[in-house]
Amino acid sequence: MAGGTHSGMRSSRRRRAMADINVVPYIDVMLVLLVIFMVTAPLVAPSVINLPSVGGSAQQQQTPPLVVSIKGNGDVSVRYKDDSGSHEQQMTQADLKNFVSTRAGANPDQPVVIAAEKTVQYDTVMSVMSDLKSLGVKRVGLLVKSK
Numbered sequence: 001m002a003g004g005t006h007s008g009m010r011s012s013r014r015r016r017a018m019a020d021i022n023v024v025p026y027i028d029v030m031l032v033l034l035v036i037f038m039v040t041a042p043l044v045a046p047s048v049i050n051l052p053s054v055g056g057s058a059q060q061q062q063t064p065p066l067v068v069s070i071k072g073n074g075d076v077s078v079r080y081k082d083d084s085g086s087h088e089q090q091m092t093q094a095d096l097k098n099f100v101s102t103r104a105g106a107n108p109d110q111p112v113v114i115a116a117e118k119t120v121q122y123d124t125v126m127s128v129m130s131d132l133k134s135l136g137v138k139r140v141g142l143l144v145k146s147k
Helices: 002-019 024-040 093-106 122-134
Strands: 066-070 076-082 085-091 112-116 140-142
Touching: 066 093, 066 122, 076 093, 085 093, 093 122, 112 122, 122 140
Parallel strands: 066 112, 112 140
Antiparallel strands: 066 076, 076 085
């Protein structure tokens, strides 16, 4: 009887030992695959696409923006570029509306940038911005200085 129970304990030990998984061969295989991929990756050249060319296409020229400057005392000036060069004009808000509406009619995609001093009230900047939007200016931005 004692021999029977003793042989039963050996079989349970054997089963426990067989249940362990040896992961060392798997790690070796993964390291070999990693080395293979690291060696072959720089050798694989990306495919080059030969694009067709189209004759007569002109690059789009971006129109320079109108810069509306608002000073601390409320003076408004407009700086713009055209064929004859760069110009700057002092004007009132009513003159600004007329000027921008004529420029928007000639070039509807021209962006407008508002450059206001730090001391200008928020209400003044917003009124100029809303006037520009009401005139149909599609792109209005604020000019800031990076730190």
